[in-house]
Amino acid sequence: AQKITQTQPGMFVQEKEAVTLDCTYDTSDQSYGLFWYKQPSSGEMIFLIYQGSYDEQNATEGRYSLNFQKARKSANLVISASQLGDSAMYFCAMREARDYNTDKLIFGTGTRLQVFP
């Protein structure tokens, strides 16, 4: 079974609009961490935002926010006021408690976001 599922292979959004990238996860651990990374065409992986399973507040970092719904096991990324530079691949990732000593991450298949003027 997929541990991290990103059902949107591609998304389009107009500049200055908000967009939501979906991510659902599967784990039996009570303690886990969820991450979003951005990968531009140049290839580097850029960390965007983190949500811990015990965090009561949804994480926010500038224009990025994470809509964390624990009961639904979803951790959707919301990008507000999209910019042309936001065009990239976006990966959702999870670290389970069993991997806390190793820091091992499991990645989803990614969503390609394209922002148009």
Added chain:
Amino acid sequence: GAVVSQHPSRVICKSGTSVKIECRSLDFQATTMFWYRQFPKKSLMLMATSNEGSKATYEQGVEKDKFLINHASLTLSTLTVTSAHPEDSSFYICSASDRLNQPQHFGDGTRLSIL
């Protein structure tokens, strides 16, 4: 912030060549580093966990004799693709975190093309 440097960024070489890729943590010590492989338009696939001073832990299906990992110091891990063939062509990327349970920092990746 924490920086991970990966070198080289691109390699093109003949079949049968061995290729070494370096991953360095520039401003922190990393007891653990990770090596990923990414096919075009696909996700990152963890190949192995590189442990300083001990043997790497390989994921299922990854040939340890094909992909040699050495983590001789707290700031350097190397991945050597031995006797590379065209099917080894891919994007290889490393990562490390400066503290446990913190976001991993990634190198810029290496595009390997075997002719």
